[in-house]
Amino acid sequence: MHLFSGFQFRDWLLANDPALSRLRMGLRVTLTIVLSFLILLAIKDLILPLPTAAFGLGIVLSIEGGVAVRDKGNSRQLVTRLFGCVASVGVVAIAAGLEDRRVLSDLVFLAVIALASAGRVFGPRGFAIGMFAFTSYFMGAYFKPSLAQLPEVAFGPVIAVLVGHVVRAVLLPDDWRRDLLRSLESVRGRINQILFKLAALAGSTEIGEADRQELRQLEDRLKEVVLMAETFLPRPPAGVFDGAADPAAELAIRLFDAHLAAESAIVLSFQSPPSFALVHAVIEADSAELARYESTTETIVDRPQGETVRALLWLGEARQQLTQAIDKGQASGFSGIDSVEDTAPHQPIDFSFANPLLRSALQITLASAIAMSVGLLLSRERWFWAVLSSFLVFTNTNSRGDTAMKALSRSLGTVFGIAIGLVLATLISGEPAVAIPVAVVCIFLAFYFLQVSYATMTFFISIVLCLVYGMTGVLTLDLLKLRIGETMIGAAAGTAVAFVVFPSRTRGALDAALARWFQALRDLLVAIGEGKSGFELIALSQKIDACYRDITVAAKPLGSSWSVVTRPGQIRQTLAVFLSCTYWSRILAKSHGAPAVGEDEARLIAADLALIDDAAPRGSSCFFIARRASRTTGRHLPLSGEGARLGLEMIGSALERLYPRADVLPFAPGEAIARSKQG
Structure with a gap:
């Protein structure tokens, strides 16, 4: 019973944390902080006294080492950490030397912020070294060590860097084969979630809108982990496999089929929910029962329920093949798949303000200057918190909407975290044996949720600070x-600058994402017109998938509560059109196998390309027009020779729904097929 529960928990964990990347992040940061602190404490007690700044630097650089160092390979990571350590000690020395000249020290802090932000143009290493420099100057100005204490202070960065490297390279190392296996298990876990939901809806005459929305969310979650699994598959430099004999290519096909079959099961269940017995047979991999359903498909092939049965049978087969691939991976560790060296050419560095990274660096510097000025009015000793907030709200954002959302998340996380932290700190006051373990758990939870919710991360960090205080x-x-006041000052300064200085509008980011999606779809259609097939088409359809994910990220601020645009239903409807088109592009890539297209397919390709030419220049305006939701009807699965033709028709139907004519309501996919047959 306990063993079964353990497997259930692992399946649940993998289904919610693909490749256990969040768990590993939380453990790495927490373990690095704890080990660094214990080593520094031992040095202080046994060798020589260390100033408080050494402990502060050890803790914050343990965090940066786990979060900011993103180079591929242990040797590259070590080089980045060592450069970061040198930068850390250097800026702390500058802060110590300028302590008696506060105005000059503040101006130098702004210069460090500008250089640290601009360093991002050099890639992951520049980003990491910049974060090391910024946080180190922050701690140096905050704790005010003297120049005479610099050798002792240097123990903090050195210990944090060395411990961080040992934790990441030895104790919790990166292993793409292990991560690939876990991500495949996560794919299976999310397919299981879809099947469990379909089982709960089995026998219904119609699936309600709430259940449809839940299934779409499960579909998005599946897409997310499939995209992650694909990143772990080593691909040739050109990005396209040579043939199915390659073990990595075979695995890519298994993953592609499982994803497409799960989406098809969802789409077809909307028009005709499956029977519970069928879904149960798929879940249990009951070959006898599945064979019985297979024998009945011929009698109901032209009816909606027949399509649903075929979709579930396809999903059952794809799920079994994926399970076989997982079993092989568990037995062999994917030893038959060779690693591929990163041979991507280095891109030239753009030092002009056309580079969004340099524009962001200017924004961060101006926001920090404003936060510093206002923060000083509130407190001469604690203004650093305002600068920290203004700096961090720009991290990993690509529009002013993103920045505003992150600023709001940081403010809310701080307020609620301090409220809970105050209660906890009061309850366990004077009990370090209780407070320390609680703080360690909160540190783990903060970085476990970092990739999911910035507000949650800030919430737990605020609790930790209350416990430390x-x-x-x-x-x-x-x-x-x-603390709350300074945080809000920094968040407000960051938001204001994002909206005024080099503003990157949410619609601008969305326009760029849409342009990439339309171009990827165009590339697929052109490749089919040129007679290409196989892995090349699959790779192009996967690119469309990745571009769709970028669209959903860019469109997210449009439906947020702070935004002027408060029509999330309309946003979801438009995203559903792009999702439908993305789905049919994968159907098309899988179905097209002929070396040359026929006259009918060539006509459909030309029509789809014309629709792209019409829609692409309009950019994100499709998200702001009224549309009537349409439900897909008609046949969906690729049926022998007509699968590619069907995919082309459905892509055209989806593209027409982006900008429906005022005098004609957007017609359903079944009508698209009928019209194309008539014409």
Whole structure:
């Protein structure tokens, strides 16, 4: 019973944390902080006294080492950490030397911020070194060590860098084969979630809108983990496999089929929900029962329920093949798949303001200057919190909407975290044996949720700070109010600058994402017109998938509560059109196998390309027009020779729904097929 429960928990964990990447992130940061702190404490007790700044640097650089260092390969990561350590000690020395000249020190801090932000143009290494420099100057100016203490202070960065490298390279190392196996298990887990939901809906005459929305969310979650699994598959430099004999190519096909079959099962269940017995047979892999359903498909092939049965049978077969691939991976560790060296050419560095990274660097510097000025009015000693907030709200954002959402998340996380942290710190005041384990757990949870929710991460970090203040005896209500005030100042400064200086509009980011999606779809259609097939088409359809994910990310601020645009239903409807087109592009890639297209397919390709030419220049305006939701009808699965033709028809139907004519309601896919047959 306990063993079964353990497997259930692991399946649940993988289904919600693909490749266990979030778990590994949380464990790496937490373990690095704990080990670094213990080593520094041992040095202080046994060898020589260390200033508080050494401990502060050890902790924050343990965090940066786990989060900011993103180079591929242990040797590259070590080089980045060592450069970061040198930068850390250097900026702390500057902060210590300028401590008596506060105005000059503040100006130098702004220069460090500008250089750290601009360093991102050099890629992952520049980003990491910049974060090391920024946080180190922050800690140096905050703790105010003297120049004479610099050798002792240097223990903090050195220990954090060395421990961080050992944790990542030895204790919790990266292993793409292990991550590939876990991500495949996550794909199977999310397919199981879809099957369980379909089982709950089995026998219904019609699936309601709430259940449809839940199934679409499950579909998006499946897409997310499939895209992750594809990143672990080593591909040739050209990105296209040579043939199915390649073990990696075979695995790519298994993954592609499982994804497409699951989506087809969802789409077809909308028009005709499956029977419980069928879904149960797929879940249990009951070959006898599945064979019985297989024998009945011929009698109901032209009816909606026949299409649903075929979709579930396809999903059952694809799921079994994926399970076989997982079993082989567990037995062999995918030893038959060779690693591929990263041979991507280095892109030239653009130092002009046409580069969004340099524009962002200017935004960050101006926001930090504003936060510093206002923060100083509130507190001469704690203004650093305002600068920290203004700096961090720009991290991993690509539009002013993203920045505003992140600023709001940081503010809310801080407020609620301090409220809970104050209660916890009060309850366990004077009990370090309780407070320390609680703080460690909160650190783990903060970085476990970092990739999911910035507000949640900030919430747990704020609790940790309250516990630390409580253990050091400086916790007061006024201090916590000051923390909240400085955080909001920094968040407001970042948001204001994002909207005024080099503003990157949400619609601008969305326009760019849509342009990439339309271009990817065009590339697929052109490749089919040129007679290409096989893995090349599959790779192109996967590119469309990745571009669709970028669209969903770019469109997210449009439906947020702070935005002027508050029509999430309309946003979802438009995203559903792009999702439908993305789905049919994969059907098309899988179905087209002929070396040359016929006259009928050539006509459909030309029509689809014309629709792209009409829709692409309009950009994101499709998200702001009224449309009537349409439900897919007609046949969906690729049937021998007509699969490619069907895919082309359905892509055209989806593209027409982006900009429906005022005098003609967008017609259903079944009508598209009928019209194309008539014409």
